[in-house]
Amino acid sequence: MIAVKGLTRTFGDLVAVDDVTFDVTDGLMTGFVGGNGAGKTTTMRMVMGLLAMHGGEVLWNGAPITAAERRRVGYMPEERGLYPKQKVLDQLVYLGELSGMTASAARASVTTHLERFGLEDRAGERVEKLSLGNQQRVQIIAALMTEPDALILDEPFSGLDPQAVDSMADLLREHTARGIPVLFSSHQLDLVERLCDRLVVLAHGRVVATGSVDELRSGGPELYRLTLDGDAGWVRDLAGIHVHDVDGTTALVEPDDAGARRALLEAAVSRGDVLDFAKQVPALSEIYREVTA
Structure with a gap:
């Protein structure tokens, strides 16, 4: 396992990477996401020993990583x-x-x-x-051919057509199935959501969220979408219901608890047909916008 502990890097007065800590676990695919300038590439370069660390350390199976161990990491830089x-x-x-x-x-x-x-x-x-x-x-x-002990890939899917993306995804899964830890960065959040076991989200050089997609989803509000055969504006008057949006016959709401949720549904049924009532599962892009705001 690769463990990144408190990595810090400055360029003059700019703190590009600020006390970054996360793990890249054996047999799991970890997605490294963040906007331009968030510090992803700088962090990867420090992990690989290509850029000096101004603070923190990189561990391999619990001990400081050596040059020999770094040579066993398949690395793909962002610049070819x-x-x-x-x-x-x-x-x-x-x-x-x-x-x-x-x-x-x-x-x-x-x-x-x-x-x-x-x-x-x-x-x-x-x-x-x-x-x-x-x-x-x-x-x-070049990064995969040596049967590496770990993979660190900076934007590996950039410029690939859908068929090549699928081939690449299959290859990465073959590596994780053998217990290889994989860390890759990408701006393609739908792809990260589909492939990754865990995520590390960076913003302004700091880790703002870590965990599986399900874990990150569970940290947000529990929202439900209610669709009726008539106007849904009356939901604003219900106790225990926080209304996020009402658009004609549809309301997006956040009940305080299960009791408030049942009361909402009973009130809706008493007023007419309920066309839809379902929990809303946020996409990774929504979670990303929330944690990096």
Whole structure:
């Protein structure tokens, strides 16, 4: 497990990362989300030892992470680190050898991953000849091909088409199924919601929320949507009901407790047909806006 404890980084007077603490647990996919400038990339670079920490520490299985352990982490930077003039296969094999693989093992792993991403016919092309999406695939392969002990991926889904997103998601699930901890950042909140076991939300360099999507949802108000066959304005007069919105025949309400909820439904039935009465499950985007406001 990777544990980030109190990481801090300043650039002059700017505190870019402010006492950031979270865990990346074995076998779980952790989503790292936040707006531009929230501190995600800076935090990832400090975890990987690419940027000095001004406070805090990074632990690997409870002890300070070493350079050797960092070399066993598959890292994908936000900015591509590929040689544009070099051929795809040759470059990936070279990167695998730099990571300690034999040439034959690297070539076998690269070939397998190129096939998984539908790039086997591009193996002999120079990187600069590929589309941006295919370059992204090559960068992802560079992080995955070494059978790493952990994965830290900065915006891995950026620029990928839906088919490549599915292939990438399947590969990440295969790694977590083997107990590999995975941390990835993304601005695609619907994708994060679908894939991640846990979330870490950053705003202005600080962690503002952590937990599973269900845990983050449970921290908000319990809202219900009531739809009637007539005007719903009368719900404003009920005791124990906080009205968030009324729009003609529909009301969005927050009952104080189960008793208030039952009283609301009984009152609605007594006035006519109830077309719908259901608990509202907020999307991750709504939770994100709330915790980063």
